[in-house]
Amino acid sequence: MSPAQARERFRSGERVPTAGWCRGWTQANLIAVPKRLRYELLLFAHRNPQACPVLDVGEPGSWSTRLFPGDLRTDLPAYRLYRDGAAVADLGEVTGEWRADLVPFLIGCSFTFERALLAAGVPVRHLEAGVNVPMYVTSIPCEATGSLSGPLVVSMRPVPEHLVTTAVEVSGRYPMVHGAPVHVGDPGAIGVRDLARPDYGDAVEVRPGEVPLFWACGVTPQAAVLASGVDYAIGHLPGHMAILDARDDDYRVA
Amino acid sequence: MSPAQARERFRSGERVPTAGWCRGWTQANLIAVPKRLRYELLLFAHRNPQACPVLDVGEPGSWSTRLFPGDLRTDLPAYRLYRDGAAVADLGEVTGEWRADLVPFLIGCSFTFERALLAAGVPVRHLEAGVNVPMYVTSIPCEATGSLSGPLVVSMRPVPEHLVTTAVEVSGRYPMVHGAPVHVGDPGAIGVRDLARPDYGDAVEVRPGEVPLFWACGVTPQAAVLASGVDYAIGHLPGHMAILDARDDDYRVA
Numbered sequence: 001m002s003p004a005q006a007r008e009r010f011r012s013g014e015r016v017p018t019a020g021w022c023r024g025w026t027q028a029n030l031i032a033v034p035k036r037l038r039y040e041l042l043l044f045a046h047r048n049p050q051a052c053p054v055l056d057v058g059e060p061g062s063w064s065t066r067l068f069p070g071d072l073r074t075d076l077p078a079y080r081l082y083r084d085g086a087a088v089a090d091l092g093e094v095t096g097e098w099r100a101d102l103v104p105f106l107i108g109c110s111f112t113f114e115r116a117l118l119a120a121g122v123p124v125r126h127l128e129a130g131v132n133v134p135m136y137v138t139s140i141p142c143e144a145t146g147s148l149s150g151p152l153v154v155s156m157r158p159v160p161e162h163l164v165t166t167a168v169e170v171s172g173r174y175p176m177v178h179g180a181p182v183h184v185g186d187p188g189a190i191g192v193r194d195l196a197r198p199d200y201g202d203a204v205e206v207r208p209g210e211v212p213l214f215w216a217c218g219v220t221p222q223a224a225v226l227a228s229g230v231d232y233a234i235g236h237l238p239g240h241m242a243i244l245d246a247r248d249d250d251y252r253v254a
Numbered sequence: 255m256s257p258a259q260a261r262e263r264f265r266s267g268e269r270v271p272t273a274g275w276c277r278g279w280t281q282a283n284l285i286a287v288p289k290r291l292r293y294e295l296l297l298f299a300h301r302n303p304q305a306c307p308v309l310d311v312g313e314p315g316s317w318s319t320r321l322f323p324g325d326l327r328t329d330l331p332a333y334r335l336y337r338d339g340a341a342v343a344d345l346g347e348v349t350g351e352w353r354a355d356l357v358p359f360l361i362g363c364s365f366t367f368e369r370a371l372l373a374a375g376v377p378v379r380h381l382e383a384g385v386n387v388p389m390y391v392t393s394i395p396c397e398a399t400g401s402l403s404g405p406l407v408v409s410m411r412p413v414p415e416h417l418v419t420t421a422v423e424v425s426g427r428y429p430m431v432h433g434a435p436v437h438v439g440d441p442g443a444i445g446v447r448d449l450a451r452p453d454y455g456d457a458v459e460v461r462p463g464e465v466p467l468f469w470a471c472g473v474t475p476q477a478a479v480l481a482s483g484v485d486y487a488i489g490h491l492p493g494h495m496a497i498l499d500a501r502d503d504d505y506r507v508a
Contacts, residue, residue, distance in 0.1 A: 039293035046296065046308060054300060059400065146313065 003243040007075035015077045015092055017132035017201070017239040019124075023115050026177070026248050027241040028055055028068070029107040029218030030076060031225070032234045035060045038103040040145050044224060045105065047143040051152055051220035053108040053176045055244070061100040067244040068106060073098045078237035080222065085229030094234050102234065107218040108177035109241050110155050112248045113170065120170045122163050125204040132239035133157070134198035135217050139191025140182075142220060150224030154182060154214040156195065158206040167213055176251040183214040190214060200238035257497040261329035269331045269346055271386035271455070271493040273378075277369050280431070280502050281495040282309055282322070283361040283472030284330060285479070286488040289314045292357040294399050298478060299359065301397040305406055305474035307362040307430045309498070315354040321498040322360060327352045332491035334476065339483030348488050356488065361472040362431035363495050364409050366502045367424065374424045376417050379458040386493035387411070388452035389471050393445025394436075396474060404478030408436060408468040410449065412460040421467055430505040437468040444468060454492035 003025050006018075018027055033041050038060075045052035056067040063072040074093040081089040081097055091097070111133070114124050126133045133155045140152040159167045164184060172180035183190045195212060196203045200219055206212055222235040236242060257279050260272070272281055287295050292314075299306035310321040317326040328347040335343040335351055345351070365387070368378050380387045387409045394406040413421045418438060426434035437444045449466060450457045454473055460466055476489040490496060 039296060042293060042296050042300065043311060046300070046311070057297060057300070 003245050004070070006243045007070040010077045011071065011074045013092060015240070018077060018241040018243060019111050019114065019133055019239065020127045022243050024248055026055070026244045026246040026251060027109040027111040028244050029109055029221070030072065030104060030234070030236040030242050031107065031221040032102040032104040033230065034099070034232055035101040035103050037147070037230065040148050041105060041221065043145045044142070044148040044221065045107065047145065048220065050179060050182065051142065051216040052218065053178065054105055055108050055176065055246070056106040058104040060103050062104070063098060065104065065106060067246050068242055069245055072104050072242065076236050076242050077240040080235045080237050082222070082225050082230060082233040082235065084231055085226055087226065090237050097234060099232065106242060106244065107221060108251070109218050110171070110178045110215045111241060112177035112251060113174040115248055116170050116174070116252070117167060120166050122159060122167045122170065125158050126202065129204055131204065132201035134195070134203050135200035135219055135238055136192045137199045137223060142224065148224045148228045150220070150227035152182070153217040153219040153223050154190070155217045156212050156214050158204065158210040159213050160210050164211055164213065171215065173253055174251050175253060178216045178218070181213045182216050185211055187212060257499050258324070260497045261324040264331045265325065265328045267346060269494070272331060272495040272497060273365050273368065273387055273493065274381045276497050278502055280309070280498045280500040280505060281363040281365040282498050283363050283475070284326065284358060284488070284490040284496050285361060285475040286356040286358040287484065288353070288486055289355040289357050291401070291484065294402050295359060295475065297399045298396070298402040298475065299361070301399065302474065304432060304436065305396065305470040306472065307432065308359055309362050309430065310360040312358040314357050316358070317352060319358065319360060321500050322496055323499055326358050326496065330490050330496050331494040334489045334491050336476070336479050336484060336487040336489065338485055339480055341480065344491055351488060353486065360496060360498065361475060362505070363472050364425070364432045364469045365495060366431035366505060367428040369502055370424050370428070370506070371421060374420050376413060376421045376424065379412050380456065383458055385458065386455035388449070388457055389454035389473055389492055390446045391453045391477060396478065402478045402482050404474070404481035406436070407471040407473040407477050408444070409471045410466050410468050412458065412464040413467050414464050418465055418467065425469065427507055428505050429507060432470045432472070435467045436470050439465055441466060
């Protein structure tokens with residue numbers, strides 16, 4: 001399926017996590033903030049590049065970008081609306097909520113390197129299970145700006161011990177879509193108490209002989225919107241990504 | 255010499271290009287723009303990462319940053335003041351010109367990898383000659399933002415043919431200080447008419463058997479300030495850099 005075809009299905013109402021969709025194409029997180037905060041958001045992204053790699057930025061009030069020639073208000077499977085530092089609604093489209101001063105940022109997503117993991121023989125449990133990837137709010141603080149701060153959010157994939165090195169190396173070749181894991185092993189070391197209860201997405205089984213690997217996650221700006229009491233913002237519903245007209249190989253380095 | 259010692263000498267009035275100074279430490283370009291333009295500048299940098307890798311950003315009106323604990327108004331050897339898209343003065347210090355709304359950006363500089371070039375056996379002509387590096391305005395347009403556009407500026411180093419590969423590989427390990435050359439060979443192909451007449455810095459000899467190598471240069475934001483008619487900005491005098499409390503090895507990738 002092409003990105004344009006997927007966007008049309010989401011525009012028609014399909015509401016589903018996008019892991020495994022449009023294999024070979026790049027997926028992205030959305031965070032749209034009022035123009036007044038666009039510098040802070042871009043600086044926050046610059047200071048936290050592993051969690052917030054900026055793939056594209058739109059003009060104020062626009063709903064498409066160079067890499068996303070669809071309609072950002074309707075062509076993702078689902079959205080989360082924020083007011084005054086609280087998530088107030090999950091919505092299937094946000095045409096009425098897309099204020100004229102919103103500036104959309106598209107941030108890299110680790111779904112982008114899952115094809116490469118599979119090709120290297122690394123199993124991806126949430127794909128096997130047909131569910132959303134589990135995501136967790138950690139105890140690791142992001143580097144703040146004047147008005148934006150918050151915790152690092154991570155995605156988790158359980159990897160057989162003998163494939164940990166492979167998973168690190170393969171994902172490390174995609175630095176613009178989070179790159180190598182930020183943590184391997186003990187969830188408690190990064191403040192994750194219970195793998196069975198993710199903050200976003202679905203829990204997946206961690207089998208004997210498997211190690212949890214944690215990757216920086218592009219939901220991190222939404223955690224900053226929450227923690228910083230931002231008055232108005234629109235994100236994607238975690239795991240329900242924007243699918244871009246860009247190949248995953250475009251973000252692979254040698 | 256430590257960066258703090260060098261900064262003190264510049265603060266005391268020494269006015270000299272900084273190539274070869276504080277070997278082992280990182281040098282940076284300065285561009286300070288009014289707060290109103292800070293988003294545009296950061297976005298311009300993000301869209302032109304090879305020319306404008308942002309190493310550090312200060313708060314509005316501040317004159318030091320985390321990596322530059324000196325005084326940005328006095329601790330560079332020389333400055334260039336811009337008004338309404340024109341360079342209006344070269345100054346030894348800019349205390350009186352440092353308006354309260356200026357936001358300083360520190361941008362990577364290719365001087366940072368010259369130690370690595372020398373260690374790999376690649377001669378650096380402007381160091382041998384004790385002059386400033388030659389810099390040229392090219393015909394390559396930067397990716398614009400709404401209000402900032404301009405040409406790519408490059409620095410040039412002549413390299414013996416048998417060392418071109420080495421120079422490419424070694425500098426390529428420093429992506430945050432411009433990385434590998436943007437062009438190897440014919441100056442005319444990038445709109446440089448006469449190597450003997452650089453737009454900034456000093457001409458250097460290109461000997462028989464040597465090839466000119468061109469690296470993206472952190473003077474590029476100053477060219478954008480000129481081309482875009484920015485009403486007020488302060489840059490360093492090209493080649494007269496900010497010396498940071500950061501090791502050049504901090505910007506080396508494996």
